[in-house]
Amino acid sequence: MELHRNRSSLPLAIFCMLGGVVVLALSHPGRLLPMLVALGAIVLGAAVLVGALRPFRFVIGPEGLDVRRPGLRGTYRWEQFDALALDDEPRPGARLGSPRLLGVPAAGMPPGPKVTARHPLDGRAAIDLVDLDQVRETPDEVAAALARFAGDRFTDARTPLATRLGGTDFEFTEGLRGYRIERVDELVRRGRKALAQGGVPERQAARSEIEQARAAGLPVGLRGYSTLQVDAALDLLCAALADESRTDRKATP
Known part of the structure; x- marks a missing residue:
């Protein structure tokens, strides 16, 4: 592939x-x-x-990976990796839920590739192989190819979208003239954190921030998230944040 x-x-x-x-x-x-x-x-x-x-080539095949991109060039066999993983943990400069492929080098890995990341499950040093925001193929297509060719070395460590959004399953379509991606991701991330870790004060604060941002008008960009989808999603997220029955989380000190 x-x-x-x-x-x-x-x-x-x-x-x-x-x-x-x-x-x-x-x-x-x-x-x-x-x-x-x-x-x-x-x-x-x-x-x-x-x-x-810039020149770009990334092929996932039966023998391994053929990579030609800025900062990484070479042909790497599967046995030169101890593990591979798709990871979507938040990181600076990346969109919410933006996956990347990481590879933990084995003893046979040739010198050159820089170790700049960590395996999402066990923390082993890993190579950042490719950011899937930079390619046209979907993360699911890439995951299927890796599962087929890399076998047990590959782990799909992506967080389910429903978990990232505190139990609410949203998907935003990108298109022309939509809500600014960075602002929506920021609001969703804070709401999700309040649902996952916060008590009543934290959830109220997150809900208030979302409502104030919407009252002031979410910024619109040349390319962004579907306004109808985001409006519906934020309605549901605010409803979840306002649910006083959620007593399973303690307020942070």
């Missing part, structure tokens, strides 16, 4: 660069601010464009 890079950011990168060029061409030479904004848009668009066009 070959994974393909997700190039959904290309149109936005090209738009930023072209917009910056147009603004720069039309700006008055004496006006510094428009020129700086235009240059910033060009630099940002160029950086995203270069990242999206």
Whole structure:
């Protein structure tokens, strides 16, 4: 199974660069601010464009992994890994529930790959092989291929979505003109934490934050989560946070 890079950011990168060029061409030479904004848009668009066009190859096959991506290049046999796992633990800069493939190197692993992560179940040092947000194939498709070819070495350690959201099963579709992904993920993450670990005060605080954010208007981006799905999900999450019968959790000190 070959994974393909997700190039959904290309149109936005090209738009930023072209917009910056147009603004720069039309700006008055004496006006510094428009020129700086235009240059910033060009630099940002160029950086995203270069990242999206970098060579990328990731093949999951009977013999192992064939990887060609920034920071990792090589062909790795299954026996060169003690374990592989799909992990979706929250981490800086990643969306809620964003999975990545980790590999625990075995004694036969050639030098080169950097160990920058930990196996989600036993904490062993691991290589960050690929972030599945960067590919078009779904995590379920990748998990099926790994289970088929890597066998017992592979563990699907993803947290079920229902567990991540405190027992409420939500899936948000991404599209044009939707709620900003980062803001929705932040609200859901805090609500989930209050449901999983907090007492009444923590749940009330999380619910209040969600309600205030919605009253002020959740930010909308060029690409984001479906507004109808998010509104329905936050309604249910607020209802769960307001449920006084949830007495199985103690308030944090």
